[in-house]
Amino acid sequence: MARGRPREFDAELALERAMELFWRQGYEGTSLADLTDALGITRPSLYAAFGNKEALFRRVLERYEARAGAYRPRALSALTAYEVARRLLEGAAALHGDKSNPAGCLGVHGALACGPESGRIREEMISHRSAGEQAIRKRLRRAKQEGDLPPDADPAALARYLSAVLYGMAVLAAGGASLRDLREVAHTALQGWPSSPRN
Amino acid sequence: MARGRPREFDAELALERAMELFWRQGYEGTSLADLTDALGITRPSLYAAFGNKEALFRRVLERYEARAGAYRPRALSALTAYEVARRLLEGAAALHGDKSNPAGCLGVHGALACGPESGRIREEMISHRSAGEQAIRKRLRRAKQEGDLPPDADPAALARYLSAVLYGMAVLAAGGASLRDLREVAHTALQGWPSSPRN
DNA sequence: CGAAATACATACCGCTCGGTATATATTTTA
DNA sequence: TAAAATATATACCGAGCGGTATGTATTTCG
Structure with missing residues (x-):
């Protein structure tokens, strides 16, 4: 079992929404504010879950290749x-x-x-x-x-x-x-x- | 004759350098600081000569189509x-x-x-x-x-x-x-x- | 029960963004 | 020579950027 307080958002769903954003606006054109708004999570949560903007983009690209x-x-x-x-x-x-x-x-x-x-x-x-x-x-x-x-x-x-x-x-x-x-x-x-x- | 103080830079040369920058980095990826640095002019001079970033980009695009x-x-x-x-x-x-x-x-x-x-x-x-x-x-x-x-x-x-x-x-x-x-x-x-x- | 571990929320960091206000310098026209 | 016109230089604007420090809430482990 994972110790500590469990996260309150669905990471898969968050990745899906991040993919949609990056897909539409590109890497540079998508801001952290765009991301946290669309994902419905705060900035520290995003960083804790995915690292930073670059790392999140890499995860999204992985997902994109696996699906689209x-x-x-x-x-x-x-x-x-x-x-x-x-x-x-x-x-x-x-x-x-x-x-x-x-x-x-x-x-x-x-x-x-x-x-x-x-x-x-x-x-x-x-x-x-x-x-x-x-x-x-x-x-x-x-x-x-x-x-x-x-x-x-x-x-x-x-x-x-x-x-x-x-x-x-x-x-x-x-x-x-x-x-x-x-x-x-x-x-x-x-x-x-x-x-x-x-x- | 043009009244007032004459501009000290070559507008054609400036456009050429702006084109090179936009061509390499795209519209969003090119900042005003990039532009003023490369063109060797100050920000107010750029705005007086070309309007704003969008207008400058349009001039550059025009030039691009005419040349490249x-x-x-x-x-x-x-x-x-x-x-x-x-x-x-x-x-x-x-x-x-x-x-x-x-x-x-x-x-x-x-x-x-x-x-x-x-x-x-x-x-x-x-x-x-x-x-x-x-x-x-x-x-x-x-x-x-x-x-x-x-x-x-x-x-x-x-x-x-x-x-x-x-x-x-x-x-x-x-x-x-x-x-x-x-x-x-x-x-x-x-x-x-x-x-x-x-x- | 603590204590450790993790996540959330708020507020903030220094920096860069596009754009401009103000003052001064240089030119032509009257 | 004075006025009008234009260009330059400096310094600044509010806003947004990616990223984080700090404090608090919620969970599991001992």
């Missing part, structure tokens, strides 16, 4: 390269086209450009994106080995290209693009994909 | 839809791959996500991006009329897709992507373009 970003590992487990690409693109469209979510992608606009004091978070986001791209690259390398992509295909270039389209969809979504808009982008990108749907 | 974004109208004046797409993609790669520029695109990350106090700027950036997409759409509509795109091509979808790839390249660049990386993305996107290079 769950379509990514699922997409990578598809059987063909085309299906991987399709699920990634359609998954991003579904996520960012869902208006019950904040507009855009936390991983993209969470700390894309910011002042020097947020530089650490910015760099962490960069390496998160890089890791995502690398996972796609790895999957497409395997696809090429399996003959699932043409011999002249470049898995690294395709992975980077796919990542770019996903990021672009996030920017479009931040600008208010609809689910239909985003699915059109996904569809258009798939039209040019180098392997056929059936292979 | 000059490749866009040039690309739209190309003779074929394929050439339009190629010049847009290669132009973005050249711009964001040039390491003498700040990483990323001011129009994308200048105010992608921010607190409520920067909401106006954020919305203006959204409509700027939307205007850019619309210009591409208009050009591709013409291309279709001219038989320069297949009959089943969707100019609106293609324009949105192209915009997404351009935004995605900006995000990649903000993460440190090289000119080579970005040109690979451009090349990959062109591989799937629905009209041939020669038509």
Whole structure:
């Protein structure tokens, strides 16, 4: 049993609300006052539970990847390269086209450009994106080995290209693009994909 | 002749330096102290010359579009839809791959996500991006009329897709992507373009 | 029952934010 | 040469920033 006075708020619920805030306003754009207001807790409680703003953001990013970003590992487990690409693109469209979510992608606009004091978070986001791209690259390398992509295909270039389209969809979504808009982008990108749907 | 004491700094040079700052750190991430330091002028001088931070940012955005974004109208004046797409993609790669520029695109990350106090700027950036997409759409509509795109091509979808790839390249660049990386993305996107290079 | 441990509430810290009031310096016009 | 106009320099404004010290309430352990 946990000793001492038990906390009076639900940490999971608090994280959920913090995620929503950071998702909507980014790291720099979200203040501690915003957070304590939305979470309904006081500042010392927040610090006791989560450390500080940076640490809270990291927890939130973790949660974001596990929930909103769950379509990514699922997409990578598809059987063909085309299906991987399709699920990634359609998954991003579904996520960012869902208006019950904040507009855009936390991983993209969470700390894309910011002042020097947020530089650490910015760099962490960069390496998160890089890791995502690398996972796609790895999957497409395997696809090429399996003959699932043409011999002249470049898995690294395709992975980077796919990542770019996903990021672009996030920017479009931040600008208010609809689910239909985003699915059109996904569809258009798939039209040019180098392997056929059936292979 | 201008009456009164003449200003002691070069407004064009000041704008250039302000652009560099906003380009690197975004709107919210750039403080007045950053600006006055970099511009070498005092706060009242900045306000007398440019109004306030928002107005200065608008001037900077104007300058950005006229210089860094000059490749866009040039690309739209190309003779074929394929050439339009190629010049847009290669132009973005050249711009964001040039390491003498700040990483990323001011129009994308200048105010992608921010607190409520920067909401106006954020919305203006959204409509700027939307205007850019619309210009591409208009050009591709013409291309279709001219038989320069297949009959089943969707100019609106293609324009949105192209915009997404351009935004995605900006995000990649903000993460440190090289000119080579970005040109690979451009090349990959062109591989799937629905009209041939020669038509 | 203490005593230790934890959480809550209030009030505060130094610092930075965007923006400005006031006074002085430098120019042109009359 | 005086007045009007503009620019500069200094010092300051209230507000918000992330973060914390202090005191009190509530729990478990001995």
